[in-house]
Amino acid sequence: MEDREITAMFQARDEAAISCAMEQYGALCLTVAYNILGNRGDAEECVNDALLRVWQAIPPARPQVFGAYLLTAVRHAALDRRRETLAERRGAGQIPAALDELSDCIPAPDDPERILDARALRDTLNRFLQTLTPDARTVFVSRYWLCLNAGEIAERMLWSGARVKMSLSRTRKKLKAYLKKEGFSDERI
């Protein structure tokens, strides 16, 4: 079923929209939530919460890319849940691993001046993503935004896990070089 059909069902307040959305995106939603939370029960709850949010938001919202809209809702729900339980759950899920990978090319700001760079860094990252091929960009966003692991990305991209890892490795190197070129050197960041 296409996104626009699912959106139309939500617009029409057709409860079958929920099951259609789950059929189309349920597995991916659950994976993303699980990778953020590291707990299946919490992940399932987050997906349900996200579906409820989406149900409440549409209408009036009219998302053109329903999948991304739903995944964003799932991600936000999972991150909210993660913040609530961070003390007990520190280290769970894919976020620590993803953060660890990126830390090599995006070191941490640790003073006020550098915090001001955060916005510039975000803009620079967006510009950098524009330079990537669609495949490389999809893999990068899947890993660091959706928090999917290499195997999960590989399965959905119909790639091998090694190819995903290699793509991520190359992209991180490019990002590091790009940030350096843009003035985000280790000394600055």
Add this chain to the structure above:
Amino acid sequence: MKESEYLDLMNGLDARYPEEAVSRLSGNAIPDSETAFTAVPVTRTPRRIFAGVMTAFAAAACVFAVTVLLPKLGRGPESVNPASSQPGTDFERETAVTDSTEENPVSWAHTMPGETEVGCTDTAPGDAVATTLKTHNNTMPNTGEGAVEYTTSGAVSAGATVTGVTSNLYTTTVIETPQVKLVQNKLGYYVLEVQAGYHASVRIKAEDQPAFTLNASQSAHIVKLMADEKLEPCGDKIMPSGASPDKYLDERLTVELIGTDICWELSRFKVADLNLIQVDGVYYQGKTADAAKQIRQYAQYCMDGEEFVIHLPADYSGYAVIFTIACTQNPVILSQEDTGYILKQMTEAKLTEIPTPELPCGGPISVNLGFTQWDIYTEDIVSIDNKFYRDSTGALAELERYALGFLGGERPE
């Protein structure tokens, strides 16, 4: 970087990137619309560009680019860009296939991720051809009389992979056909771009030997050599006393590109070291650095099973990128098979250190395997780590010829 900073950074991604990623992962097209993805502010103009690109993918659902020569990615030449298979998108193709026989079956299959492969195989003319798709039932008529012609249309599920239709029809001498093109991808690999419905790999056959189908890497290498060859008909002018070449024929090797109309015969003659190519009964001789000989050599290596293949640990597979051949610019990245062959030649070369010799103009051809780089200056002189060596075994000459094959057959000026 703290976790909160990381999350803030990722939360600040332009919405079109998550949209693109989710759409590609789920097999959905990004609609071409200005309507906002409402959760995050969007920069509209670039988003439209992406939307246009993705829509173009959907519109071109019947023409898939099939990438070859990346065997370790675990995808054969029949793999299809999943972004091209959209759920609910009408999937149409028309493929005329001839010569469906017991020996050359026609196959047609759709593989749904996580599901049992469904499809059909036609093993002989006149057999019924039927396929069952997840969302579409279809029967393809078989016209019989040695030919299968069908048109099918239907909806293909997200991520569907479409595999193979083979045909055998040898009539022309053109390397690049509408169905198969040899291109160099961004990584430097030579790949065969194959139109959906066609399967491209090279099959070689020597007289009195069984046919041997090459893998994707080998196939692309052969096709590259074929493409490098500049042909001009020579007929029997080069033969003694105007005699027919067939009279002196010593050995004949057939190289065909399955799924296309390309079939070359590489003929070797007793009277001289003549490496001729026969296409449709017309003899040609290569103008460039004996590509025909290289094709023959390479094919023979493959047939004899002499190819030296290195096996890398799974986690190391991505590092094939470090295996390159270069003449100062434009490095050619090698497959594992080709790397293995070069490694074999390196191993076989027995080197003797010599003082710095007088070096020829044009610079060396570099063979870089990551852990070692050989700069080949002549057929028997190589430099490794700033020391010069001479080889008297002929392995270096073979290595140079092999490397030249990747670089167009000629030394840099």
